[in-house]
Amino acid sequence: MNGAESLVHTLVNEGVSVCFTNPGTSEIHFVSALDRIPGMRCVLGLFEGVVTGAADGYYRIAGKPACTLLHLGPGLGNGLANLHNAKKANSGIVNIVGDHATYHIKYDAPLTADIEGVARPMSHWVRKARTSMSVSADAAEAIGVAREPPGKIATLILPADTAWGGAEQVVCAPAFARRPPVSAHAVTVAAKALSGGGPSACLLLGDVGVRGRALELAGRIAAKTGCVISSEFNSSRLERGAGRVQLMRVPYVVEHATTTFEKTTQLVLAGAKSPVAFFAYPNKPSQLAPSSCHVTQLAAIEQDIEAALEAVASELGALNTPPAGVAELSRPALPGGPITLEGVGALLGTLLPENAIVVDESISSGRGFGSSTAGAPPHDWLSVMGGSIGFGLPCATGAAVAAPDRKVILLEGDGSAMYTVQALWTMVRDQLDVTILVFANRRYQILLGELADVGLGEPGKNAYDVLTIGRPDLDWVSIAKGQGMEAGRATTLEELAKEFKRGIASSGPYLIEVVT
């Protein structure tokens, strides 16, 4: 057994059964070990941003880490933006990054780089394996870290000689850690803050707080107290749709958010952070709740959020109160005519299949889709948590790998889609069940808005050139075809309905260019 084999055994034994990868020469012994040891599904990405983003999407749905296999510092660098997104989403990932043999580093061959330095900003844990004998123990520790609540990024650097050198043991990882409970005091303080104030109190939910029993408990607390219940602007996986408790969503635009919170006197955080502006702007606040608002942390993100909500509901006598704000099944009428964002939202509300996984990187186009889909059959909604674009296609890839029996719907901006467009190929190769809507507005619309918002007026030539992506227009049907994916174009809502139904009917990937 060599180090690479001990590593693969360790991963497979611990249930790390998917490897998203783009390998190179320094990883060749790991690749070869995957041939000899059963139990690992290998998913190739043609660019490392696909690899790391897929691992993020996989964790959000599977609830356990995948591993990535990356090629030295530059390969890790290519994956960094989506590792940033994954880190902010608290998705657990075990990165394996190949390196030169330990004795080769000093010769400064072309691919030599400070891999630990590249890894550190986007990892919770970084280690370079010292010898082939200890690789399994290193991997076991990495797996343990990745599984720590609420999910962490562990990066193990694997010098080539620690892969090809001999190994003797396969080490077990620590079991999945339980989330630590919140204190009784935190429960009492939160219950008090939420009771009596009606809608001037807000319970803000994050992480697993927007799912399952935690979500239901939030609904019961709201019914009992009249408090507002809200998700953050983005959630890693929000359960919503008919039969589920419907949450407010913190707005993106600073003025909208501050208006939303202007009468809030008590803010209780359960797995969420006190809301802040996505960006700073001259003469606008960073914090979205008024300074007079009293902020209480019921549960930090790594704590047992569900148990904390249960305790609060119990203290409030709300455990049997029927939840407030449960969405009823309500499909809008199928819209027609020219494509408008309102029309697209209504169409999604009408046609979204039950139990779909919606991956949302529609940026400016998708802001209104939430209300029109609120009454659709139950579904999950996955948003980018780190703000780095190029998240959608890879996340949808990983989500589809994790849930082959569910339909994935990807809502994608054209600007964002280009960042990690290579994911189309992986979806085709692995025949992933993803229907992709690319909103082709031919511009970075959000930036044109920001330019106006900060009082810089109409764009001049240079600004217009770098904030729009027309000239030439991207032809998404050809881009998809180039990677072997079937695709269609919709210029009316009728065409979009037809294309969307075609995507839903397919068991493989399908792309729709939505000309907006």
Added chain:
Amino acid sequence: MNGAESLVHTLVNEGVSVCFTNPGTSEIHFVSALDRIPGMRCVLGLFEGVVTGAADGYYRIAGKPACTLLHLGPGLGNGLANLHNAKKANSGIVNIVGDHATYHIKYDAPLTADIEGVARPMSHWVRKARTSMSVSADAAEAIGVAREPPGKIATLILPADTAWGGAEQVVCAPAFARRPPVSAHAVTVAAKALSGGGPSACLLLGDVGVRGRALELAGRIAAKTGCVISSEFNSSRLERGAGRVQLMRVPYVVEHATTTFEKTTQLVLAGAKSPVAFFAYPNKPSQLAPSSCHVTQLAAIEQDIEAALEAVASELGALNTPPAGVAELSRPALPGGPITLEGVGALLGTLLPENAIVVDESISSGRGFGSSTAGAPPHDWLSVMGGSIGFGLPCATGAAVAAPDRKVILLEGDGSAMYTVQALWTMVRDQLDVTILVFANRRYQILLGELADVGLGEPGKNAYDVLTIGRPDLDWVSIAKGQGMEAGRATTLEELAKEFKRGIASSGPYLIEVVT
């Protein structure tokens, strides 16, 4: 004047006249300043790997730095792999990376990251601007660093409030620094090492040593002493073709390289490093010259390599010796029949236009193209210096921006091309004069070779799956069309000749899928 305006004035005043960019909200004041201050050409990339790779290619041809404008830690992360390549190529670049306003950082908004940490592994100099008043001075220092021989990566992080806050002055950068001379002792030792040994001595040239008068001087020294003159395996910009001194090239394959050097007793380095294996392999050496070989450094890469060679030639009495190894104009016959790599090489030798810039990321396909193009009209040959794939398309983009009057020929592997495929769009938008040959062998051929080389035998299912990129085949004509680029496919050498001539005749970009 705000900080962003002072920054743009500083850049433009110093001749930094091209900004490769993909901006975001935190860079919006810089973008707006570009509207009001003339003198900066903005080139938009739809992914940051395009942006940084283009800045590398630009420097290699223009001989001066461009700036990049990138969006926080993730935007920089996306550009990191090609910054790695640029750093190893010693290309000077001024990176401007937007950040949150200084007071906003503590709120840990989604895009908050340790940008300095991300920058450091691939930068020679990193600074975060402290106030809007000092931004110009910071930029001037960055420009000075980027221009230090042989070219460096300077990364200036620009918090949004240092862009929108007031500024009063525009600071001048230090002038282009002269390369320091080598010592007289180094010249004497090198001259002695090269003389008398005939072909057992080797003069290994790097950086500017493979161009212009330095190259000619190397030819004179070889003629006088009988020494071997060689470039490294890769050169940032190698001048070659008819009328120029032809160099040996250090082979990639370890066994070939050690055989090449087995009789070398004296190795003299002029801007080059002692040759090392690209990767380490079990039971193969890291150093390619035998341990008995005596290695002398004539000139470090930052020193005045040309003057050093002049001094050596003078000491050897070779200043007027006609250079050895001057290539004669010699075009192979235009080949026909099925596509073979030998045939493609001959075709390039026949059809390569005079004064072309060849960007070579053909990896395994292109190893034999050197000999068949040695007698083509004079041209420059640009290779990837950091070993990170995804270099070719962006480098060709930047080279074409730097030299609008020259034809750029890009030799590109299909696997590598996918990494930064978004560059096609930039080439179309800016109507860059680039003819692209994508060698579509549908696999990471080099890795299949490495697998066999390290004794791991034939690939099994997992290895085969992650080392090949067929299933589905990439359709490069559609990929190009999707980004608005004209393209054709060649399945015979006759078709390739026709397509190549079409590309050469065009004044804009043209892509050819070469089915190998």
